[in-house]
Amino acid sequence: MRQLKKIGQAELEVLNFIHDHHPATVREVADHFAQSKGHVRTTILNVMERLRKKGFLVRKKSGGAYQYSPKERKADFFHSLVDQFVHRALGGSVTPFVAYLVREAVLSNEEIRELKRLVGELNQDKK
Numbered sequence: 001m002r003q004l005k006k007i008g009q010a011e012l013e014v015l016n017f018i019h020d021h022h023p024a025t026v027r028e029v030a031d032h033f034a035q036s037k038g039h040v041r042t043t044i045l046n047v048m049e050r051l052r053k054k055g056f057l058v059r060k061k062s063g064g065a066y067q068y069s070p071k072e073r074k075a076d077f078f079h080s081l082v083d084q085f086v087h088r089a090l091g092g093s094v095t096p097f098v099a100y101l102v103r104e105a106v107l108s109n110e111e112i113r114e115l116k117r118l119v120g121e122l123n124q125d126k127k
Contacts, residue, residue, distance in 0.1 A: 005054040007051075007056070010047055014047045018069070018070055019077070025065045027041070029068075
């Protein structure tokens, strides 16, 4: 299991936005969060710099402004995050996670089909 640095809720929200809109400047991210959350630019700049220092973002200068991009693909990041949660919080057992999906999660028909497909792959791998 790859060790992830701790990531807070605000950092996760900003990282998610950048994953979906990269490369992104501080202004672009700040404008989004000013409208959706009421955060000011300096708050977003601080969050983005923390994410960069933790190794989640990279930046490069372009046209006088820094553009930030995720260091890894969104799918890889979330795989690592879920892996860490399963091992740390659930002791390596996915059963509580699956029980949550069955009892609590609101899943679309497409998500249910994808889960069934994945379970089918799991069954094939065990043969």
